[in-house]
Amino acid sequence: MALYIARRLIWTLVVVLAVLGLTFVVFYLLPAGDPALRFAGRSPTPETLAEIRHRLGLDHPWWYQFGRYSWHFFAGDQYGWPGLGYSYSGGFSVMSQITTRAPRTLFLIMGAAIIWLTLGVTIGVISAVKRRSWIDRAAMGFALFGLSAPVFWLGLMALFIFWRELGLPFDTGYEPLSAGVWNWSRHLILPWCVLALLYAGIYARVTRNSLLETLGEDYIRTARAKGLSERSVILKHGLRASLTPIVTMFGLDIALLVGGAVITESVFNLQGLGWLAIDSALGQDLPVVLGVTMLTAVAVAVMNLIVDIAYAFLDPRVRTQ
Amino acid sequence: MVLLLAAVATAIGVAASVGSASSGSAKKSLAGGTYRIGWDTEFGWTDSFDPTGEYLADGFGIYTNLMLRTLVAYPHTAGPAGTKIVADLATAVPKPTNGGKTYTFHLKAVKFGPPVNRLVTSKDILYSMERLANPKDGGQYVFYYDDSELGAIKGFHAYATGKAKTISGIRTPNARTIVFNLTTAEGDFLNRMAMSATAPIPVEVAKCFEGKPGAYGRDVVSTGPYMIEGADQVDDSSCSALQPMSGYDGQTNLTLVRNPNYDPKTESTGRLALPDSFVFTVDTNTDDIYNKIKAGQLEQNEVSAPSKPIREWATNPSLKKLLHYNSGDGTYYVTMNLTQAPFDDIHVRKAMNLIIDKDGLRKAWGGPISGTIATHIVPDSLEGNILKNFDPYKTPGEQGSLAKAQAEMKLSKYDPGHTGKCTASQCKGVLFIQGERFQDTQMTPIIVADAAKIGITFKVRVAKPAYPVIQTPRKNIPISERPRWFKDYADALTFFAALFTSKAIIPSGNTNYSLVGITPAIAKKVGATGDLTNVPSIDDKYAVCQAQIGDARVACWAALDKYLMLNVVPWVPYLSAYNVYTLGSTVAKWDYDQFSGTTAFARVAVKG
Numbered sequence: 001m002a003l004y005i006a007r008r009l010i011w012t013l014v015v016v017l018a019v020l021g022l023t024f025v026v027f028y029l030l031p032a033g034d035p036a037l038r039f040a041g042r043s044p045t046p047e048t049l050a051e052i053r054h055r056l057g058l059d060h061p062w063w064y065q066f067g068r069y070s071w072h073f074f075a076g077d078q079y080g081w082p083g084l085g086y087s088y089s090g091g092f093s094v095m096s097q098i099t100t101r102a103p104r105t106l107f108l109i110m111g112a113a114i115i116w117l118t119l120g121v122t123i124g125v126i127s128a129v130k131r132r133s134w135i136d137r138a139a140m141g142f143a144l145f146g147l148s149a150p151v152f153w154l155g156l157m158a159l160f161i162f163w164r165e166l167g168l169p170f171d172t173g174y175e176p177l178s179a180g181v182w183n184w185s186r187h188l189i190l191p192w193c194v195l196a197l198l199y200a201g202i203y204a205r206v207t208r209n210s211l212l213e214t215l216g217e218d219y220i221r222t223a224r225a226k227g228l229s230e231r232s233v234i235l236k237h238g239l240r241a242s243l244t245p246i247v248t249m250f251g252l253d254i255a256l257l258v259g260g261a262v263i264t265e266s267v268f269n270l271q272g273l274g275w276l277a278i279d280s281a282l283g284q285d286l287p288v289v290l291g292v293t294m295l296t297a298v299a300v301a302v303m304n305l306i307v308d309i310a311y312a313f314l315d316p317r318v319r320t321q
Numbered sequence: 322m323v324l325l326l327a328a329v330a331t332a333i334g335v336a337a338s339v340g341s342a343s344s345g346s347a348k349k350s351l352a353g354g355t356y357r358i359g360w361d362t363e364f365g366w367t368d369s370f371d372p373t374g375e376y377l378a379d380g381f382g383i384y385t386n387l388m389l390r391t392l393v394a395y396p397h398t399a400g401p402a403g404t405k406i407v408a409d410l411a412t413a414v415p416k417p418t419n420g421g422k423t424y425t426f427h428l429k430a431v432k433f434g435p436p437v438n439r440l441v442t443s444k445d446i447l448y449s450m451e452r453l454a455n456p457k458d459g460g461q462y463v464f465y466y467d468d469s470e471l472g473a474i475k476g477f478h479a480y481a482t483g484k485a486k487t488i489s490g491i492r493t494p495n496a497r498t499i500v501f502n503l504t505t506a507e508g509d510f511l512n513r514m515a516m517s518a519t520a521p522i523p524v525e526v527a528k529c530f531e532g533k534p535g536a537y538g539r540d541v542v543s544t545g546p547y548m549i550e551g552a553d554q555v556d557d558s559s560c561s562a563l564q565p566m567s568g569y570d571g572q573t574n575l576t577l578v579r580n581p582n583y584d585p586k587t588e589s590t591g592r593l594a595l596p597d598s599f600v601f602t603v604d605t606n607t608d609d610i611y612n613k614i615k616a617g618q619l620e621q622n623e624v625s626a627p628s629k630p631i632r633e634w635a636t637n638p639s640l641k642k643l644l645h646y647n648s649g650d651g652t653y654y655v656t657m658n659l660t661q662a663p664f665d666d667i668h669v670r671k672a673m674n675l676i677i678d679k680d681g682l683r684k685a686w687g688g689p690i691s692g693t694i695a696t697h698i699v700p701d702s703l704e705g706n707i708l709k710n711f712d713p714y715k716t717p718g719e720q721g722s723l724a725k726a727q728a729e730m731k732l733s734k735y736d737p738g739h740t741g742k743c744t745a746s747q748c749k750g751v752l753f754i755q756g757e758r759f760q761d762t763q764m765t766p767i768i769v770a771d772a773a774k775i776g777i778t779f780k781v782r783v784a785k786p787a788y789p790v791i792q793t794p795r796k797n798i799p800i801s802e803r804p805r806w807f808k809d810y811a812d813a814l815t816f817f818a819a820l821f822t823s824k825a826i827i828p829s830g831n832t833n834y835s836l837v838g839i840t841p842a843i844a845k846k847v848g849a850t851g852d853l854t855n856v857p858s859i860d861d862k863y864a865v866c867q868a869q870i871g872d873a874r875v876a877c878w879a880a881l882d883k884y885l886m887l888n889v890v891p892w893v894p895y896l897s898a899y900n901v902y903t904l905g906s907t908v909a910k911w912d913y914d915q916f917s918g919t920t921a922f923a924r925v926a927v928k929g
Contacts, residue, residue: 037789037829044830051456055532089369091536092571100570156608164612172609173602266605271573275605279363282786 008308012301019297024066027286084291094291104174105272109257115196124207146201154194155267172269191268210242251307255300351926356596359610359619360603368459369535372517373452376461382919387547389520392426393511395916396591397923399647403915404811406511409590421506428497429587434543434580435553437523443493445521453518454481459534465513468504475502508870512810529560539565546594547577575601592923614905625900628687634903643904647913650700651807653896656834660851661799662747668733670890674714676726676771679895685763694719695894698882699813707879730775742776753779756787756803764802792831795848813878821859835891857889
């Protein structure tokens with residue numbers, strides 16, 4: 001098991017380095033306009049542009065810029081660890097911008113994840129057990145709706161119905177926890193539900209299909225023949241074996257949402273990491289874009305690692321390979 | 322008789338005191354509250370709210386109305402009255418001496434807000450000018466003060482390039498006096514000194530941000546009626562102790578509260594300063610902003626409203642009175658490159674003006690609610706309405722005229738058969754740069770279809786963003802519908818200087834898209850290629866107008882505008898845009914600041 005974990009850790013490091021290199025190439029080397037021009041303003045002279053390029057460190061060779069960035073990423077810089085540099089726009093440290101925005105995104109993801117996991121797995125189990133009944137059809141219809149409805153539409157409809165028409169205090173924007181649990185949560189309830197609806201649909205379908213497949217296995221028939229209760233057969237024997245794809249998906253979904261819940265963040269004015277990435281990309285604020293991308297990549301890599309380790313516990317065959 | 326006069330005088334006195342008490346009590350009853358503004362998507366500062374580098378209207382609107390006082394300013398109201406220069410920090414608007422080359426200002430006793438808390442001196446204004454000159458501090462509009470460019474303050478360029486330790490053209494004989502010596506008489510020098518970048522900056526705070534453009538934006542020290550919340554908590558004893566003011570987080574929220582050091586008795590620009598605070602909050606959901614305005618959670622949006630809420634306000638009887646239109650003093654246009662075929666032929670450019678459905682282009686922006694059809698370069702408000710009825714390419718309903726366009730095209734060298742259609746190969750597959758906005762996707766098909774009627778076909782390329790592409794002369798872009806231009810201050814020079822002089826042609830960030838006045842030497846420098854043989858220049862006419870003052874100056878600019886439209890034809894102007902504000906029912910008083918083209922925050926009030 002220790003060897004398995006060690007092998008996974010090394011691969012995680014390799015993946016992070018590869019992403020660092022690719023991201024640097026995409027944002028710094030491929031032609032996307034001159035960031036210095038973006039910050040030079042009206043009618044810049046060549047001297048002004050040269051001054052800006054020097055200040056932003058863009059006048060060094062690419063390999064120097066990459067080496068310096070990589071070194072700071074692992075060793076830290078004057079703003080702390082990891083060293084992500086400073087924003088071209090305003091000179092704020094990238095790390096401070098990420099740490100300011102990250103709680104919004106993380107709370108959004110965590111709350112939505114609890115809802116979609118609970119809802120999705122429950123619906124999937126019920127649907128599998130009551131296969132072909134009206135409950136199954138209703139549940140899968142609900143799942144299809146969640147999968148099909150665009151997130152931005154769901155968000156706008158939720159705001160229209162619950163906030164504007166019904167006058168419920170589920171507002172847009174973000175309040176930190178320090179403003180009180182109620183003030184914090186009432187700004188997140190609608191985004192949680194909207195984001196969870198999409199994933200609940202997916203998880204319900206995957207759980208149903210996976211459980212149905214497992215319930216058809218010989219050992220399940222054996223368990224029933226031995227006289228175990230149906231509840232025990234389904235939840236203890238059936239669901240456990242069905243969880244492998246759920247765990248895989250969950251890890252990846254959480255990691256990708258770290259930088260990718262842009263639409264939900266935009267509709268509900270949460271201004272989390274996803275919005276930070278988009279806004280910075282449009283403004284050619286490359287260090288911020290690179291910082292958020294690296295954070296997402298590390299999150300994906302770490303979650304993959306956790307998922308792989310979880311596999312080893314769930315499925316003994318994995319750790320003996 | 323004496324008794325009668327005394328009675329009349331008493332009556333007048335009583336009436337006056339009642340009037341002033343009424344206006345005073347009216348002002349008092351409007352005072353208080355928090356004025357809340359929703360900001361669409363992002364603040365979009367050009368220099369992170371550092372006044373030295375901010376060059377867009379949003380920043381100017383907040384600075385000039387609420388936070389920063391300049392030597393001279395504007396009355397923060399709409400229309401021509403709003404573009405009249407008045408004294409702000411100066412005791413009076415000075416008359417230039419020395420043949421129009423010397424301006425002497427005497428300062429009022431005005432204090433900086435916290436954390437500086439001392440009187441503003443002439444050296445603070447000198448410092449802000451030096452900061453503007455220093456390329457390491459990210460100054461914008463430097464060309465308005467640089468004596469090597471548009472011609473202004475003596476010694477500015479030498480200081481900016483490190484050849485001098487001071488700006489020789491600025492003297493501070495005492496703490497209350499500052500003198501500017503110019504290289505040539507500049508009729509709009511006072512307008513330039515009303516720009517926010519010239520507001521005094523305390524060196525004890527700003528020195529901590531030398532060489533870090535934008536960083537001062539989180540610690541801007543106020544001289545106006547409001548300051549950034551938390552300014553009084555900042556420790557300016559040393560740079561290491563200096564922290565950002567808590568009321569501005571740099572990206573999502575800006576809160577301004579009353580500046581305790583502001584003395585209304587020194588006010589001469591009409592700032593009323595009625596609300597107790599202003600809160601500007603970024604909202605990434607535009608619909609949400611307007612929903613909140615209707616729900617009474619916000620007073621207004623910061624920028625001109627898009628067409629959807631404008632239509633809603635315009636068609637709702639209870640909201641209609643809360644809809645305000647004002648001239649944005651800007652022109653939207655299709656630009657044509659005079660060095661690139663087929664637009665190197667003036668007849669083709671004129672034909673484009675005659676064929677394009679300008680009314681259709683305006684529809685893309687929301688129709689008549691978005692503005693009036695532009696028929697020449699500079700908005701009428703900047704040219705004293707001299708060209709109000711000037712429409713050299715008039716067509717029925719401004720929807721284009723095939724007959725007129727064909728008649729013009731027949732005169733072109735690209736229509737050798739005189740068929741009224743451009744038959745030369747140079748007219749086929751012409752590169753057309755389309756912008757990234759929603760309206761660009763609506764306008765491009767109109768322009769493409771109209772041009773095809775006179776034989777010009779385009780190869781449309783969408784550039785996201787478009788400005789870096791069209792602002793690079795070596796890319797030789799023939800045509801684009803993306804540009805629009807707004808005044809910097811109420812003088813037409815702010816159009817002509819950057820858009821049509823040969824000096825304005827630069828390798829990157831070029832705004833003379835048409836390359837008017839380009840010479841072979843300039844073309845070589847910027848990498849532009851194409852036909853340079855017939856590109857006219859307006860430099861000499863521009864120089865004549867630049868030296869004028871008063872009505873003669875305005876008339877000169879109008880004449881130059883006319884000349885450009887008839888003899889150069891670099892654009893197809895199509896829209897003189899309005900700035901439209903959709904207010905909430907909680908707004909008790911509102912005005913428009915014609916200088917900045919934004920809300921006159923200095924003159925708003927919110928219901929208690």
